[in-house]
Amino acid sequence: MIVRILGEGQLEVDDAASDELNALDARLEAAVNADDEQAFRSALDALLGRIRSLGAPLPVDALEPSALILPDAEATMDSVRELLNGEGLIPG
Amino acid sequence: MSVMKRVSLIFKAKANKALDKYEDPRETLDYSYQRQLEMLTQVRRGVADVATSRKRVELQMNTLTQSQNKLETQAKQALGAGREDLAREALTRKQGVQNQLNDLQTQYHSLQADEEKLTMASQRLQSKVEAFRTQKETIKATYTAAEAQSRIGEAVSGISEEMGDVGMAVQRAQDKTAQMQARAGAIDELMASGALDDVTGTAPRDDIQAELDQMGGGHDVDLELARLKGELSGAEAPREIAGSAGGAVSPAQQAAEPVDQPQAGDGS
Numbered sequence: 001m002i003v004r005i006l007g008e009g010q011l012e013v014d015d016a017a018s019d020e021l022n023a024l025d026a027r028l029e030a031a032v033n034a035d036d037e038q039a040f041r042s043a044l045d046a047l048l049g050r051i052r053s054l055g056a057p058l059p060v061d062a063l064e065p066s067a068l069i070l071p072d073a074e075a076t077m078d079s080v081r082e083l084l085n086g087e088g089l090i091p092g
Numbered sequence: 093m094s095v096m097k098r099v100s101l102i103f104k105a106k107a108n109k110a111l112d113k114y115e116d117p118r119e120t121l122d123y124s125y126q127r128q129l130e131m132l133t134q135v136r137r138g139v140a141d142v143a144t145s146r147k148r149v150e151l152q153m154n155t156l157t158q159s160q161n162k163l164e165t166q167a168k169q170a171l172g173a174g175r176e177d178l179a180r181e182a183l184t185r186k187q188g189v190q191n192q193l194n195d196l197q198t199q200y201h202s203l204q205a206d207e208e209k210l211t212m213a214s215q216r217l218q219s220k221v222e223a224f225r226t227q228k229e230t231i232k233a234t235y236t237a238a239e240a241q242s243r244i245g246e247a248v249s250g251i252s253e254e255m256g257d258v259g260m261a262v263q264r265a266q267d268k269t270a271q272m273q274a275r276a277g278a279i280d281e282l283m284a285s286g287a288l289d290d291v292t293g294t295a296p297r298d299d300i301q302a303e304l305d306q307m308g309g310g311h312d313v314d315l316e317l318a319r320l321k322g323e324l325s326g327a328e329a330p331r332e333i334a335g336s337a338g339g340a341v342s343p344a345q346q347a348a349e350p351v352d353q354p355q356a357g358d359g360s
Binding site for chain 2: 006025069080
């Protein structure tokens with residue numbers, strides 16, 4: 001499956017990693033819901049780190065939609081919340 | 093629902109909007125391509141804005157460094173003249189300038205990082221726009237309507253996701269740049285108005301320098317005075333001879349003599 005990390009580009013990750021990534025993603029979601037900045041930071045770092053180590057970057061001229069999209073490493077919890085709520089945030 | 097999936101759904105919704113805009117999916121290709129070119133221009137403008145902002149911060153850092161050097165020199169001069177109070181004042185200001193410099197340095201690095209990221213994003217988008225242009229023509233020429241439709245969907249979703257991503261990066265960078273421009277502008281204005289002269293020492297009126305100049309000036313006056321006194325005491329003898337010789341002395345010189353003589357006497 002193809003995963004995009006915002007601001008970094010797309011990576012191809014083996015489908016077998018799905019469960020592991022979903023577990024990390026659940027931690028991220030719980031942190032956002034609990035409004036726990038510290039847990040959010042460590043969950044995001046763990047998720048991005050795992051995807052970077054598992055994935056292979058897609059060629060720059062590939063034109064494929066991603067199955068999963070992740071916030072960038074510097075994203076704050078507020079910006080992620082805006083991303084989840086907002087239509088207006090994404091231009092284009 | 094998971095964060096990753098929700099974000100990707102939001103992006104997809106955006107892409108679908110673009111796809112639904114025209115009845116003929118081929119038109120969507122052309123419309124989308126137009127948007128991509130606009131977006132590329134916007135990204136390049138974003139990179140240029142960040143670069144301008146970075147250069148401005150760089151110039152301000154240079155100005156502050158200069159005033160730091162000046163304050164250092166002033167502190168040395170003041171110490172040399174035995175004015176520790178003045179030296180202390182200069183060093184205090186130098187510390188203030190240093191704090192501002194540190195702040196600008198942080199801004200500078202952050203702008204540099206943004207510039208790098210945006211440059212990379214713009215290169216990525218450019219490659220994808222080129223790929224899209226090629227695909228667009230192939231899709232238009234080769235496939236049946238049904239096949240075309242599905243390939244158009246893929247290509248447009250792919251590119252619109254990229255544009256969304258890059259678009260957010262540009263927006264973020266522009267917001268940040270605008271904030272920094274405002275701060276940089278405030279510093280420029282303060283410098284121009286002279287309100288910052290105490291800190292930067294770049295304005296024409298600088299009280300430390302004025303006091304140092306005065307001290308230097310005072311020193312020069314003392315020297316001058318000593319020189320004049322030397323001349324006068326050397327001139328005393330001939331003048332007395334001239335005075336006793338009578339006839340040759342003008343009335344003006346005669347009037348001046350009683351004033352001059354006691355002064356010369358004081359000095360010797």
